[in-house]
Amino acid sequence: MTKNSVYSVCGMCTVRCPIQVDLEGDDLKFIQGNPHSPLKGALCARGAAGPGLLKDSDRIRQPLIREGERGEGKWRKATWDEAFEYVADKLQGIIKEHGANSVLWSDRSGPFADLHKAFVKGIGSVNYCNHDVTCGRNVHHAAKSLTGFGRKGTVYDYKNAKHIILQTRNIFEAINVSEVNSVLDGMAAGAKLTVIDIRASITAGKADNYFQIRPGTDYAFNLAVIHELIEKKLYDTKYVQKYFDGFDKLKVFISDYSPEWAEEKTGVKAADLRAFVAELAKAKPQVIWHAGWMAARYDDSFYVARSAYIINGLLGSFGTKGGLPILAKPGDCGRKGLNSLAGLFPKPEGKRADGVGWKYPHLDAGPGLLNLAFKAIETADPYPVKAYIVHRHDPMMALPDPDAMKKIFEKLDLMVAITFSWSTTAWNSDVVLPMSPYLERESIMACKNGLKPHFFVRKRAMEPSLDTKADWEILCGIAKKMGIEKLAFDSIEDIWKFQLEGTGVNIEDLDATGIVSLTDKPVYFDRDNLKFNTPSGKIEIISSKWEEVGEPSLKPYEDKPAPEQGKFRIAFGRCGVHTQGHTMNNPILHEQMPENVIWINKDKAAEMGIGNGDLVKVSGNNGYSAQTRAFVTEFIHPEAAFMVHGFNSGVPAETRGRDKGVADHRLMVGGLEKWSKAGGGLSLQEHFITIEKA
DSSP states (O other), rough: OOEEEEEEEESSSSSEEEEEEETTEEEEEEEOOOOTTTOOOOOOOHHHHHHHHHHTTTTTSSOOOOOOOTSSSSEEEEHHHHHHHHHHHHHHHHHHOOOOOEEEEOOOTTTTHHHHHHHHHHHHHEEEEEGGGGHHHHHHHHHHHSSSSSSGGGGOOOOOOOOEEEESTTTTTTTTHHHHHHHHHHHTOOEEEEEEEOOOOOOTTSSSSSEOOOOOOOHHHHHHHHHHHHHOOSOOHHHHHEEEEEEHHHHHHHGOOOHHHHHHHHHHHHHHHHHHHHHHHHHHHHHEEEEOOOOOTTTTHHHHHHHHHHHHHTTTTTTTSSSSOBBBBBGGGTTOOOOSGGGGGGGOOOOTTTTTTTTTTTTTTTTOOOHHHHHHHOOSSSSOOEEEEEEEEHHHHHOOOOOHHHHHHHHHSSEEEEEESOHHHHSSSSSSEEEEOOOGGGOOEEEBBBOOEEEOOOOOOOOOSSBBOOHHHHHHHHHHHTTOGGGGGGGGHHHHHHHHTTTTGGGGGGGTTTTEEEESSSOOOOOOOOOSSTTSSEEESSSSSHTTOOOOOOOOOOOOOOOOEEEEEEEEOOOOOTTTTTSOHHHHHHHHOOOOOOEEEEEHHHHHHHHHHHHEEESSSSSSSEEEEEEEESOOOTTTTEEEEOOOOOOTTOOTTTSSSGGGGGOOTTGGOOTTTOOOBBTTTTEEEEEEEE
């Protein structure tokens, strides 16, 4: 039997690691990281469980059109042509009555989003969103307000760093494989690792310094670090003189925020904080203070991220090898980038439904603010939003308060889910268009920017085993029915040819390894001649764009309320064997972790008579409660209770994952309204829960 390998891209999480799929005839034998990848190819447990998607007996087998009430689970099987016709007719009717901007889209983002943006622009809608309101919006805007680059404008050069600080970034569990390998390479070369967290995660277990901080006091900790750097003159003076605008105002602002002050707020001893800052000073400028990945946590998370970037600036990390080098793109390698599918269409007219760019002029459009787009569905302000297309994304799991969302979605005339597995959102949709699992689909060409920019491609390793399609087939199929000719591609090869035209790269060039590097060596810009993308060309401590809308650049610290007696501040995160709510029904990964437990501090548990492994009842303030097991440990702050996110979706079609563990997002009542006007992120850990022995 013929043996062959296909180079493709993993689809088990948003990272999209490059992979090699080994086949014998039509049988899948093995999946491994692409050994030719400049990202040091490897796979995590989730990536290795890709075959579980194919083996999932609960998979959606063909297009479905709702017949009963939303969420009732009554579906009519449809052909693809029938489903495309149905969706196209509904969209055209809605657009005719309410205008193109009445159509909302959201997805998980990632390297293939150019196709999605092209589809939305082809319809004529301004309302493209993704999940980032629950992830990196605060970090992006913090970076934007200081450097003008945004959070993806710099690279974390871990392997050349001397000190790595992870705050709101659990890198060894919320896994990006290439990042994990780079951190380990850096540590092997002598880099120190510091972790600041409310609990001792696996990442904390590998750290040289671990600070167990009181929940919600990260900003206080960071202010004290800035205070110590400035008061002791431990910062990079030449760098600050050259690249800082507004340093004197920072110096005045920070004067009262001493390590002793921070000790009262955070619980971290002043002497320990001072010793830590001294270590940073010795390592500068090869220091990385990670500003956060999922930073939709507290009301002041924008300022936590902003203070982290200020610390990076004070230490001279921006533009530094071993720090935060400026991101390189194909043009920086003397090469042409991929042609944009979204560029085929003009910019749609009108205001965004979420208010970004006009009501909130300091915030970038980009992914938008999905919770505010939902508000527009509810209120029809600034105009009616009547159709919602959800692509590979489960907002009813990813965002808080699904009961509130369900009521909001009642105002929609059409809700379409494009998905490779069941989700709460798909279960409550009008039409479900099943996307082939990543092993059975190809995707558009993509470019990975960074120190070594490169093109890469996902190729179909196997033919679809069920009546499913690739995302390009689905969107181009709907586009054809709607008469959007520029997106009516007949083959993925036609799309690839369009994307590669003029780049000097051919489709055949990617056959050998799935990757074409655009440079032989990492691209580092001249640290002595940096140009920041701000009005002054410098790191701006005071951002006029934020000040003009009443959001201070330097915000005084405000105390957060402690939990009431018997309550805990909710905390959540990820683990190494699941991807949020996407993998709980995967038979391979479900076996590894069938439900989440809840972390409780041992002293608090003793007060409540709860022992390790006891069954407990976890309740919110909306009547929702669920049972799980207690994980009793000294390695979590007494005010917090932690759960892995993504369990107990409640979807009847998922026979393994349903009713297992606690759905943390259902405990966040009113959470769609809790968001940061300064950064745009939701405040998902500003909620309190009750725990009692079951």
